[in-house]
């Protein structure tokens with residue numbers, strides 16, 4: 067069998083190196099640059115017969131680069147890891163005249179296998195025509211929470227959508243969990259209630275799959291503070307962190323924000339590389 071090469075997409079360079087270290091598969095030599103008009107250019111500067119392409123699609127141009135990488139590997143066996151698959155929240159036609167954006171993108175990605183990590187909506191998996199698997203990084207978050215010095219902690223999801231995540235993290239960390247109820251009125255306008263959650267004097271870790279504008283988390287922090295929570299930390303799988311959302315979250319009272327490296331940010335202190343490496347070892 068020919069050698070497997072890791073192709074590190076520009077949005078997942080650090081994570082790719084971590085996967086390379088764990089699997090022993092070396093990183094291919096790839097040149098990335100932009101043409102003067104802003105178009106993306108890339109070239110894989112070696113022969114690759116079996117490729118593992120790792121590229122999160124946080125920004126629109128990340129999608130273009132992923133498609134370019136797939137085309138550049140046309141004759142190779144291709145395994146794609148998309149740690150963060152953007153557009154997954156656009157999983158249906160909410161109003162007439164809208165596209166199902168996640169379906170548009172999924173239909174363009176053609177490979178021997180695809181894996182994503184904790185996709186926002188599992189419905190999106192059905193939009194891919196190549197074999198796809200969702201990997202779960204919640205245990206990695208649980209292990210991290212276990213190392214935090216927390217007093218009488220409770221893991222809370224800001225809506226019912228993330229309750230499974232909170233539950234899994236709490237099981238690994240060995241503590242309680244609960245879920246708040248969320249209603250969304252606009253991009254940053256959410257109302258959250260937490261009638262049956264008791265947090266007085268307890269350390270709280272709010273967990274969500276994605277933090278984007280931070281509107282959800284800020285509202286959750288405000289309610290939990292009013293209910294007498296002691297210290298509040300915030301964790302997520304995918305730190306989209308649009309604009310100045312991170313500083314807004316800190317200002318609203320979180321003493322720590324932590325996330326995984328599905329998107330490489332300053333708070334990406336937990337790596338999903340083990341989850342990816344064990345999946346790859348299983349299929350290759």
Ligand code: R5P
Pocket residue numbers: 155225227228253254256274275276277278279280281282283
């Ligand atoms: C939505 O259901 C997701 O799980 C997150 O709660 C949401 O994407 C967070 O968005 P934002 O940070 O903009 O409130």
